[in-house]
Amino acid sequence: MLLEGLMAVLQPFTIILIAIGTVVGIIFGSIPGLTATMAIVMFLPATYSMSASQGISMLMALYIGGISGGLISAILLNIPGTPSSVATCFDGKPMADKGEAGKALGTGVVFSFFGTLIGIAVLIVLTPVLCDFALKFQAYEYCALAVFSLSMVIALTGRDMPKGLVSAVLGALLATVGLAPIDSKPRFTFDLFQLNNGFALLVLLIGLFAISEVMAYAEGVRKDQSFTVDNNAKIKGAGFSLKEGIAQIPNCIISALIGVGIGILPGIGGGVSCMISYTVSKNISKHPQLYGTGIMDGVVASESANNGTIGGAMIPLLALGIPGDACTAMLLGGLQVHNVAPGPLIYEKSGAVVYAIFFAMVIAAIFMMLFMLLGMRFFVSVLKVPKNYLLPVVLVLCAIGAIGNANMLFDTYCMVGFGLMSYLMIKSKIPTVPMILGFILGPTFETNLRRVSQLASSDKFWSHPIFCVLMIATILVVIFSTRANLKEAKRAEAEEANS
Amino acid sequence: MxxxxxxxxxxxxxxxxxxxxxxxxxxxxxxxxxxxxxxxxxxxxxxxxxxxxxxxxxxxxxxxxxxxxxxxxxxxxxxxxxxxxxxxxxxxxxxxxxxxxxxxxxxxxxxxxxxxxxxxxxxxxxxxxxxxxxxxxxxxxxxxxxxxxxxxxxxxxxxxxxSGENIVVPADSPYETLDDLIEASKANPGTIKLGISTGGGVYIQACVMTNLGGAQFNIIDSGDAATRLTALLGGEVDATSLPYSTVADYIENGQLKSLCTMLSQPPTLLPDQKSASETIPELVIxxxxxxxxxxxxxxxxxxxxxxxxxxxxxxxxxxxxxxxxxxxxxxxxxxxxxxxxxxxxxxxxxxxxxxx
Amino acid sequence: MKKNAKYMMDIVPGIVIALFSLWYLSMVPGIKTFTGMGSTPLTNHFVPYLWGGALLVLGLWILIRGIRKRAAFVKAGGTIEKFDLKKGIDEKREVILSFVILALYVGLMGPVGFVPMTILYLFAQILILTPTNKWKRTYVPALIVALICACLFYYLFRYKLNVLLPQGILKNFGL
CATH class of the missing domain: 3.40.190.150 (Bordetella uptake gene, domain 1)
Structure with a gap:
């Protein structure tokens, strides 16, 4: 069966499909406004007429390419190409500003590759164990997980804690717009049916990052800013030395495993995994103060994690038939169309296809690294395009992405609204990133909190060890990060007073 | 999102x-x-x-x-x-x-x-x-x-x-038919947990079972099909309704069993399934x-x-x-x-x- | 001047956030709840109250912090500068213009169509992002970029990728 799977993938036509899928995925991932999800939506119908292994190979390639491609615009433009690369901006952009765009890209690409491989390895080896773990996550556990992840906001914001919290709460508040979870009653929709679905994460992301980037540029038009950064330094190999790479291995493994872990749990996704692993990596690092100034560690943490999430998300998808996010939900559809039913019998019934998926993922990961390393010089040359031309074109693409997200023009209005909100937030020194966490986790928290309220009469929390552990961890995170933040704030005030 | x-x-x-x-x-x-x-x-x-x-x-x-x-x-x-x-x-x-x-x-x-x-x-x-x-x-x-x-x-x-939705329970549960399940719920009101998604088709099924079939389940919201499946497999609920295509392999595998289909007639290729309407005539989706x-x-x-x-x-x-x-x-x-x-x-x- | 802006950075957002959260909270009681069979003990009001309340507290926290900073500043003998609205608008005119044309762009895209609006928007936005002394050399390339992008994206996304970009007036020509 293993061989059968390998043979199915090693067909010339399948290899070509994987190559095309990877390239298209990278393009969709790298353009802000277009995402991996959208690439899969658009190509899914085309796979209906292919064979099972061909179709799935192509979809996997799109998925891997799409998640990885997001790092390009995150690093070069400071606009994350997909939700999964939000945290890549934190250190990727400062690196590019220092003239190390090539190094940042190389780091991102190579560690995306390793992240993917670690994810695939876990997928192949540990699937049965992890399935049991995933099934332990019910309402109580999800509720605690959401609270725990939200507590990361405190660690993420640094010294201005109230403003970081404002941002996260505002994100959670925006997510309450639309039909309420569980009972589907409209909330804050002002009788606009377009608001019933709530705001789309993609649209919020465009407003927060793409529009604000354009406005930041617009502010400086008369200040005679240089149009380009000197990035002519020759890129050798992957842009960083072997020694530097080896030093990042522990960081990469930890981050990828965090990514896998979050991937296994349906409904959280790559956007959260990159931010959490960035925060964790920062907190366990020997030089946390350098994070955000443009060091490899930050890029490694974010990119290993979001690619690790791919392998993680495939575990419940294949072994339980449970999709974790919009991407995997469509992969599930793609499999079902070919009469491959993910679930406990998938190895027995369609073993060849499962192995074909594994091989296709590995090949797609290799292609991804190959194409992106080859394309690096070309990507860096994007920085040479004058920004006064580049940014407006990017905004138009964002508008197209916002329309294409649900085929609704209404989303572009929201996009402009979020852009304005983001601009005002930045002017008020309110960080925008915690908002994404609040926006994603708010609904998870609400849904599961309300389910817990229903269960509480018959099912007490002390029979849920994972819940208890997570809640204790949350309390510890809150105490320690608050103390660290207060200390930092005091120090900063003292410095100010002295100067 | x-x-x-x-x-x-x-x-x-x-x-x-x-x-x-x-x-x-x-x-x-x-x-x-x-x-x-x-x-x-x-x-x-x-x-x-x-x-x-x-x-x-x-x-x-x-x-x-x-x-x-x-x-x-x-x-x-x-x-x-x-x-x-x-x-x-x-x-x-x-x-x-x-x-x-x-x-x-x-x-x-x-x-x-x-x-x-x-x-x-x-x-x-x-x-x-x-x-x-x-x-x-x-x-x-x-x-x-x-x-x-x-x-x-x-x-x-x-x-x-x-292909229709089926009421499913874990394979080791004592119930064989929808009748068993409903009778059991009447015998011990509020102890059998039925996973539903509020406002959806499954909710309508639960309402019909309660109001027209006299069932007395402890109704628990378990979200969409994916999370209902998780809840059933993880033991958070005792029974729920899921698309047949989702649970077919679990049934074959011996982890779950189907009590009935919501269709008025079982699918052409699965003629052995019982219809829920045999128990409650109005229960048809x-x-x-x-x-x-x-x-x-x-x-x-x-x-x-x-x-x-x-x-x-x-x-x-x-x-x-x-x-x-x-x-x-x-x-x-x-x-x-x-x-x-x-x-x-x-x-x-x-x-x-x-x-x- | 810098010190002046610093406490304003707390007072103004604090007021805005507090007012916003009050407005948000005032709408919560109007939400329809579901009380039928299987409804959850915590209704769909609870979490909005929680977020709204949290935001109100945070807003007030920032506001009070700002007021205290201001008091400390005055005590230290700082002079409070008046905010000059006209100067502020003038300083940010590119940003304001960018938002205006962006709003016009998405607002008129439905009736007018993707292609004409994109051409106009791109042309205008490129000029706004270019220092005025370089405008002369920008007109032609900006127009070319606008034309190419508008047509290319429309063709690619509407006809190859099935994104429903608005046709607008192009509909009359069957495009």
Whole structure:
């Protein structure tokens, strides 16, 4: 069966499909406004007429390419190409500003590759164990997980804690717009049916990052800013030395495993995994103060994690038939169309296809690294395009992405609204990133909190060890990060007073 | 995003959970069974087009509408789900038949309500169509999510039926039939946990079981099909309702067992399943795939489209596709039967309204 | 001047956030709840109250912090500068213009169509992002970029990838 799977993938036509899928995925991932999800939506119908292994190979390639491609615009433009690369901006952009765009890209690409491989390895080896773990996550556990992840906001914001919290709460508040979870009653929709679905994460992301980037540029038009950064330094190999790479291995493994872990749990996704692993990596690092100034560690943490999430998300998808996010939900559809039913019998019934998926993922990961390393010089040359031309074109693409997200023009209005909100937030020194966490986790928290309220009469929390552990961890995170933040704030005030 | 994820999951999990917000019924009400039979015959026999021609709508003459530009089909549920798959298969077949391109776009959200709201007053030139399922169309109206029903559209055709939802329990549970389950809940009120998704088709099922079957479950919200499956496997709930396609392997594997199907008749290829209507006559959810046109669309175009659908679905190829995908034989209705069918489903649904 | 802006950075957002959260909270009681079978003990009001309340507290926290900073600043003998609205608008005119044309772009895209609006928008936005002394050399390339992007994207996304970009007036020409 293993061989059968390998043979199915090693067909010339399948290899070509994987190559095309990877390239298209990278393009969709790298353009802000277009995402991996959208690439899969658009190509899914085309796979209906292919064979099972061909179709799935192509979809996997799109998925891997799409998640990885997001790092390009995150690093070069400071606009994350997909939700999964939000945290890549934190250190990727400062690196590019220092003239190390090539190094940042190389780091991102190579560690995306390793992240993917670690994810695939876990997928192949540990699937049965992890399935049991995933099934332990019910309402109580999800509720605690959401609270725990939200507590990361405190660690993420640094010294201005109230403003970081404002941002996260505002994100959670925006997510309450639309039909309420569980009972589907409209909330804050002002009788606009377009608001019933709530705001789309993609649209919020465009407003927060793409529009604000354009406005930041617009502010400086008369200040005679240089149009380009000197990035002519020759890129050798992957842009960083072997020694530097080896030093990042522990960081990469930890981050990828965090990514896998979050991937296994349906409904959280790559956007959260990159931010959490960035925060964790920062907190366990020997030089946390350098994070955000443009060091490899930050890029490694974010990119290993979001690619690790791919392998993680495939575990419940294949072994339980449970999709974790919009991407995997469509992969599930793609499999079902070919009469491959993910679930406990998938190895027995369609073993060849499962192995074909594994091989296709590995090949797609290799292609991804190959194409992106080859394309690096070309990507860096994007920085040479004058920004006064580049940014407006990017905004138009964002508008197209916002329309294409649900085929609704209404989303572009929201996009402009979020852009304005983001601009005002930045002017008020309110960080925008915690908002994404609040926006994603708010609904998870609400849904599961309300389910817990229903269960509480018959099912007490002390029979849920994972819940208890997570809640204790949350309390510890809150105490320690608050103390660290207060200390930092005091120090900063003292410095100010002295100067 | 929250809704996007939830809805696309639901859609992908065979579009039944949130998606198949309750289905209409045929068997329980009058008129419908006859129409169903007639349709099945019409579709499977070669005389499909003739039969359709005989019952044509008075306003339109068959064949006086020719498609000469791109036809737009808006699909109410996300890519990867069954509603999407069936609509795209149909579009593909229609493309060959009509000789013009048929372009499908997904406009998703709120169990199809977003798309229907947006296109119910769309272009009426006969080139705009909406593909959805009857459970979403009638269910959204019954649960009050939207204030319009099938009569806000020009129904074109019902062109398929889903493999249905089943009440499932863990394989080691003592219950063998729906009767056992309901009796057990009466014996110990509030101890058997039934996982539902509030407001969806499963919710309607739970309401019918409680109000018409006298069951006394502890009703727990467990979300869409994916999280209901997790809850059942993880032991958070004792029973729930899931699309057959989702649980088929778990049943074969000996982890879960099915007590009954919600369809009025078991799928053609799974004749051994019991119907829930044997226990509670009103407990019927038939999710059928339906094509609609905006209100006021040229009747000639609607007629021509229906004719084309009847023709392209009478092939062996189409039968094979339906068999493979949903364990069902083709199920296609002409114009009058489609309206009749939608009407009877809606009546059944409205009868639930008092306790929804 | 810098010190002046610093406490304003707390007072103004604090007021805005507090007012916003009050407005948000005032709408919560109007939300329809579901009380039928299987409804959850915590209704769909609870979490909005929680977020709204949290935001109100945070807003007030920032506001009070700002007021205290201001008091400390005055005590230290700082002079409070008046905010000059006219100067502020003038300083940010590119940003304001960018938002205006962006709003016009998405607002008129439905009726007018993707292609014409994109051409106009791109042309205008490129000019706004270019220092005025370089405008002369920008007109032609900006127009070319606008034309190419608008047509290319429209063709690619509408006809190859099935994104429903609005046709607008192009509909009359069957494009």
């Amino acid at each position: 929250k809704k996007a994820i939830a809805l696309s999951m639901a859609a992908a999990m065979a579009a039944v959970s949130l998606a198949a917000c309750g289905g209409g019924s045929t068997a329980a009400t009058t008129a419908a069974p006859a129409a169903t039979e007639a349709a099945t015959e019409a579709a499977t026999e070669a005389a499909a087009t003739e039969a359709a021609a005989e019952t044509e709508a008075p306003a339109a003459e068959a064949g006086d509408f020719t498609f000469d530009k791109t036809v737009n089909v808006y699909i109410t549920h996300g890519a990867g789900g069954d509603t999407d798959y069936m609509a795209r298969m149909l579009s593909q077949a229609l493309e060959e038949k009509l000789g013009v391109s048929v372009v499908c776009s997904n406009v998703t959200g709120s169990n199809g309500a977003t798309c229907m709201q947006q296109y119910k007053d769309g272009d009426t030139d006969g080139y705009t169509y909406i593909c959805s399922n009857t459970a979403a169309l009638n269910g959204n109206e019954a649960t009050g999510m939207v204030d319009f029903g099938y009569d806000a559209f020009e129904p074109v055709a019902i062109y398929g039926i889903q 038939d999710t059928e795939y339906v094509m609609l046109a905006p209100k006021g669309t040229d009747p000639a175009a609607v007629k021509a489209m229906n004719d084309a659908i009847l023709e392209v679905t009478s092939t062996d190829d189409w039968k094979q596709k339906c068999n493979d995908y949903s364990f069902q034989d083709p199920f296609v209705l002409n114009l009058d039967e489609t309206i009749e069918n939608l009407k009877s489903q809606r009546e059944l649904f409205t009868s639930f309204k008092e306790f929804l």
